[in-house]
Amino acid sequence: MKRLFLSMFLLMIVVSSIGQNEKKLITLEDIFKGRKFGSRMAAGLHSMTDGDHYFQIIKDSLNVYEYSTGNLIRTILTSGTLIPAGDTAPVPIDNPVFSQDESRILFRKDEEQIYRYSSKANYYIYDTRTGKLTPLSKNGKQRVAEFSPDASKVAFVRENNIFLYDISTAKEKQITTDGKLNFVINGAPDWVYEEEFDNPKALIWSSDSKNFAFYRFDESNVKEYEFTNYGGLYPEHYKYKYPKGGETNSKISLFIYSLQSQHSRQIDIGKDTDIYIPRMRWMPDSKSVLVYRLNRHQNKLEFLKTDAVTGSSKVFLTEENKYYVEVNDDFHFLENNKGFLLTSEKDGFNHIYMYDMDGKQINQLTRGKWDVTGLKGVDEAKGLVYFMAAENSPVDRSLYVVSLDGKTKTRLTPKPGTYTIDFSHNYKWLVCNWSDINTPPVTTVNKANGELVRVLQDNAKLKPVLEQYNFSKVEFFSFHTSDNTELNGWMLKPPDFNPAKKYPVLFTIYGGPGSQTVINRWGTSSSWNQLFAAHGIIVVSVDNRGTGARGEEFKKCTYLQLGKFETLDQIEAAKYLGTLDYIDPHRIGMWGWSYGGFMTLSCMTKGADYFNLGVAVAPVTNWKYYDDIYTERFMRTPKENPEGYESNSPINHAEKLKGKLLIIHGMSDDNVHTQNTYDFITALVGAGKQFEMQLYPNSNHNIYTGKNTTFHNYERMTEFILKNL
Numbered sequence: 001m002k003r004l005f006l007s008m009f010l011l012m013i014v015v016s017s018i019g020q021n022e023k024k025l026i027t028l029e030d031i032f033k034g035r036k037f038g039s040r041m042a043a044g045l046h047s048m049t050d051g052d053h054y055f056q057i058i059k060d061s062l063n064v065y066e067y068s069t070g071n072l073i074r075t076i077l078t079s080g081t082l083i084p085a086g087d088t089a090p091v092p093i094d095n096p097v098f099s100q101d102e103s104r105i106l107f108r109k110d111e112e113q114i115y116r117y118s119s120k121a122n123y124y125i126y127d128t129r130t131g132k133l134t135p136l137s138k139n140g141k142q143r144v145a146e147f148s149p150d151a152s153k154v155a156f157v158r159e160n161n162i163f164l165y166d167i168s169t170a171k172e173k174q175i176t177t178d179g180k181l182n183f184v185i186n187g188a189p190d191w192v193y194e195e196e197f198d199n200p201k202a203l204i205w206s207s208d209s210k211n212f213a214f215y216r217f218d219e220s221n222v223k224e225y226e227f228t229n230y231g232g233l234y235p236e237h238y239k240y241k242y243p244k245g246g247e248t249n250s251k252i253s254l255f256i257y258s259l260q261s262q263h264s265r266q267i268d269i270g271k272d273t274d275i276y277i278p279r280m281r282w283m284p285d286s287k288s289v290l291v292y293r294l295n296r297h298q299n300k301l302e303f304l305k306t307d308a309v310t311g312s313s314k315v316f317l318t319e320e321n322k323y324y325v326e327v328n329d330d331f332h333f334l335e336n337n338k339g340f341l342l343t344s345e346k347d348g349f350n351h352i353y354m355y356d357m358d359g360k361q362i363n364q365l366t367r368g369k370w371d372v373t374g375l376k377g378v379d380e381a382k383g384l385v386y387f388m389a390a391e392n393s394p395v396d397r398s399l400y401v402v403s404l405d406g407k408t409k410t411r412l413t414p415k416p417g418t419y420t421i422d423f424s425h426n427y428k429w430l431v432c433n434w435s436d437i438n439t440p441p442v443t444t445v446n447k448a449n450g451e452l453v454r455v456l457q458d459n460a461k462l463k464p465v466l467e468q469y470n471f472s473k474v475e476f477f478s479f480h481t482s483d484n485t486e487l488n489g490w491m492l493k494p495p496d497f498n499p500a501k502k503y504p505v506l507f508t509i510y511g512g513p514g515s516q517t518v519i520n521r522w523g524t525s526s527s528w529n530q531l532f533a534a535h536g537i538i539v540v541s542v543d544n545r546g547t548g549a550r551g552e553e554f555k556k557c558t559y560l561q562l563g564k565f566e567t568l569d570q571i572e573a574a575k576y577l578g579t580l581d582y583i584d585p586h587r588i589g590m591w592g593w594s595y596g597g598f599m600t601l602s603c604m605t606k607g608a609d610y611f612n613l614g615v616a617v618a619p620v621t622n623w624k625y626y627d628d629i630y631t632e633r634f635m636r637t638p639k640e641n642p643e644g645y646e647s648n649s650p651i652n653h654a655e656k657l658k659g660k661l662l663i664i665h666g667m668s669d670d671n672v673h674t675q676n677t678y679d680f681i682t683a684l685v686g687a688g689k690q691f692e693m694q695l696y697p698n699s700n701h702n703i704y705t706g707k708n709t710t711f712h713n714y715e716r717m718t719e720f721i722l723k724n725l
Contacts, residue, residue: 023495024469026531028718032711036465037527041433042443042456049102051426062093067429067445070454077126082107082133084124091124091133099151103128104167106136106145106154115670116701117194118143123156125167136165137172144188144201148209153259155187155203155212162187162203162214162257175257175264176216182224182241185217190250192243193217195671196629197278197327206286211258211308213267213280213289219250227668230697240670245624245645246637252277254291256308265311269293269304276629278327284337294327298633301325303359317359319344323556324633326350326514330375341365341385343372345552352387352402365406371549373397379427379448380404386423386448390549392416395476395488395520399432399450412450418521423448431456435522437474437490440466470495470534474525476518481572488518489542489573492525492533497582503538504587504725505577507611509603511566512595513634514548514555517541528714535722538583544569560641562623562634563648567602574603574610589613589659589725591717594672594701595620598650601680604661605653612659613725615717618672618701619663621680622649625673654683660724661691664713666699692720 030036045054048064053073055064060079063072082091097106105128108121120143123136136142136154142163145156154165160179165172176186187203194200202215222241229236243249254267254277269277269291279292283305291304291313300320306313319325330343330352339356350372352365366372370391376399378385383404388397391411397418402409413419417436424430427448435441440459446452472495478488494503508529510517517524518541529539544566546558558565570590578585590611592600597619604614623631624638624645638645646652665677674695684691694716699705703713
């Protein structure tokens with residue numbers, strides 16, 4: 001009966017909408033099955049070493065093109081040429097990894113996922129000069145395979161041990177022997193390093209190809225988490241190491257393996273083992289290794305210079321912060337040992353600094369009450385540093401160039417909106433992708449000074465498709481909270497908006513530290529949001545305190561209290577919207593995924609008087625259940641900060657729920673465990689609160705495993721929202 005009622009309800013909305021507007025009504029099938037509204041990008045362009053050419057995969061060919069003209073210079077190979085001996089299926093040509101001299105390419109086949117960002121596969125080496133295809137190893141699947149800079153060898157990891165393959169002799173040598181599942185990992189990250197430090201590799205070659213440095217993770221004492229996968233006669237139980245807030249981490253040690261001596265030497269990283277090593281990189285001269293040493297509280301980052309021969313190290317630069325230090329890859333060594341560049345928030349905003357090789361600050365290259373959002377590269381021949389920044393507005397991203405002396409700064413991308421930039425190796429050309437919140441992406445080739453050379457993709461075919469449907473324009477807005485904090489948001493109104501009517505509102509939320517959902521970029525407001533607008537719902541998103549591109553204090557004021565100020569700000573947003581003549585303050589809902597799921601539950605409980613519908617997907621319900629690197633960065637440990645954890649846990653506010661709630665979770669979520677949902681459900685049941693729930697067996701945090709899963713999930717959410725809002 002419920003399904004019949006809902007079908008009739010949706011049909012009446014469709015008929016009513018068609019009667020009011022001759023344009024087509026957006027459907028879930030259009031979005032998720034027909035992919036009618038998907039924008040195209042000139043993706044997969046990668047600079048060749050000479051900087052004047054790039055390679056790109058077009059259909060089944062790996063081709064080389066000229067930046068200046070776009071002319072095809074040569075075809076390196078086609079997929080039909082990559083058929084291993086004795087096999088009939090070709091090796092996929094996606095994700096090629098070139099050697100530094102571009103004489104050889106690594107491809108992979110039969111890939112198996114390990115965690116969200118890691119996998120193992122059968123790797124193959126393709127020689128571009130001879131056309132020969134060779135398996136990297138026949139002894140089992142490999143991971144993190146990487147050429148030596150001179151292209152003579154490949155280092156890789158198998159079964160948690162490091163191996164070295166000599167291409168000329170076709171011989172494989174095992175370097176480590178103590179690797180063991182859920183005990184010791186050599187040369188690859190453990191789960192939490194991969195997830196939270198964006199560090200997929202734990203093995204780094206020296207530029208002279210004589211050594212490589214690697215991590216060893218001893219996760220013997222890390223507690224295990226277990227979930228169950230279904231589909232067979234008996235369920236399969238999967239266990240892996242996952243350190244939650246306040247628990248024991250892997251013990252990290254670093255080594256340098258010498259190809260000449262064929263021995264490994266341990267790097268001295270100090271006596272304290274309860275630390276993190278989020279980054280490691282070779283100095284340009286290959287004689288030393290730069291090691292990032294971060295304390296467990298993540299508020300003190302030390303840069304260690306390590307001798308590659310002796311393993312001895314010394315601290316030459318330290319950065320401390322009253323909250324936490326951001327770790328990223330915005331780091332660049334200058335030529336001839338002149339120093340290095342890195343970004344820091346030490347003046348309250350993220351800016352670029354220059355240091356000499358002894359760690360003494362030479363200069364601050366950028367300054368002002370705005371954030372640098374990415375260091376893109378350095379053209380030392382011209383003395384120029386390229387970077388992305390939110391100087392014009394927190395919702396925009398633009399490309400800038402500053403001189404190495406910091407005296408002149410120029411904005412190279414004049415239009416408002418969001419730019420993503422990829423430079424050629426010689427910094428002569430750049431591939432520029434631009435969009436704004438109402439304009440699909442335009443991809444161009446430009447000169448380094450921003451001058452347009454040619455258009456690669458303008459999504460001209462998409463624009464008439466959008467015009468056939470009820471797509472509305474997104475509007476930005478801002479307001480001041482009761483404590484005079486200015487918050488930014490965007491609003492999507494129905495295409496037939498009538499200011500004399502009262503509309504329900506659906507918040508879409510993430511809200512986590514340093515994130516942004518309010519950004520001037522295509523896709524920020526999705527076609528799914530347009531579907532709701534076409535059905536008479538105003539969709540909004542508001543960036544609360546704690547989000548990014550507005551300086552350190554705005555971002556880090558949530559320290560030790562994740563969820564407190566973010567929830568207060570979303571309540572303030574609901575109260576503000578409720579004062580507008582065209583909004584019904586009694587029909588305000590929210591939906592979010594992951595951190596957004598946490599925020600949805602927080603608003604549905606602590607903000608129950610203002611939010612009467614919620615959809616929480618894969619929500620955190622108490623930060624003590626989440627991994628320690630992420631959680632402790634913002635909260636310290638549960639033992640140190642019990643009040644911060646418990647007072648902001650939706651579990652402890654479950655009795656306040658008033659509205660309609662749908663909770664969704666993938667049952668094989670290795671990131672935000674279903675434990676979060678189950679314990680919140682226990683609290684709801686104990687408080688006598690009714691709710692709806694949807695579980696997806698075998699699906700991870702992204703909920704896509706299995707036939708029709710993505711569509712089913714969005715259909716479930718859509719029906720719930722349309723029926724109850």
